[in-house]
Amino acid sequence: MLVATDKAATAVKDPRELIPAWAFDLLTQDFRKKHHTSHAYTDRVVGQMLVYLKAAGQIRREERKDPAAYVRIVPTRPVDEAWHGALQRTEVYLPMSLAFAGSMIHHRPVMDDDIRSGAALARTIPYLQATGVYVDPEFWDDEAGSTCCPPECNDMGGLVPMGSWDGLVSDGPLTIRF
Numbered sequence: 193m194l195v196a197t198d199k200a201a202t203a204v205k206d207p208r209e210l211i212p213a214w215a216f217d218l219l220t221q222d223f224r225k226k227h228h229t230s231h232a233y234t235d236r237v238v239g240q241m242l243v244y245l246k247a248a249g250q251i252r253r254e255e256r257k258d259p260a261a262y263v264r265i266v267p268t269r270p271v272d273e274a275w276h277g278a279l280q281r282t283e284v285y286l287p288m289s290l291a292f293a294g295s296m297i298h299h300r301p302v303m304d305d306d307i308r309s310g311a312a313l314a315r316t317i318p319y320l321q322a323t324g325v326y327v328d329p330e331f332w333d334d335e336a337g338s339t340c341c342p343p344e345c346n347d348m349g350g351l352v353p354m355g356s357w358d359g360l361v362s363d364g365p366l367t368i369r370f
Contacts, residue, residue, distance in 0.1 A: 243327060
């Protein structure tokens with residue numbers, strides 16, 4: 193993991209700065225409608241979901257350079273709920289994934305001993321902090337072992353290798369024009 197040493201590089205940013213304001217507003221509106229939460233809470237949880245995806249994206253970029261650089265990080269229950277909402281807003285989620293990771297950031301629901309023990313979350317926090325974006329302790333502290341996934345997530349094949357699309361999707365680079 194790269195650690196910046198100059199003060200400008202270590203300044204903590206507001207998660208809202210990670211995506212355009214209109215996109216942040218869409219994500220918060222969607223979350224608030226579904227969960228009936230306050231504006232302040234919604235802004236914070238969506239912000240933490242962005243921090244998580246930024247960290248996941250950085251790991252993904254490093255993994256493409258060196259497969260040994262892969263590290264599994266996990267969201268907490270509230271952050272995962274915000275992530276589920278963002279996944280449904282595809283016009284925001286796809287370009288956000290491309291900006292953070294250079295590829296799609298997939299969601300693979302799983303609950304395992306790594307999550308239950310708290311080891312996965314303990315491993316996650318330093319990667320969140322390395323983004324340089326504010327990590328809100330309310331959404332990460334005391335959340336070890338939590339997930340939005342029900343027990344049957346273990347049967348969903350989150351870590352199963354995926355099959356081929358047999359020419360239905362281009363093997364070359366994906367180009368999206370807006």
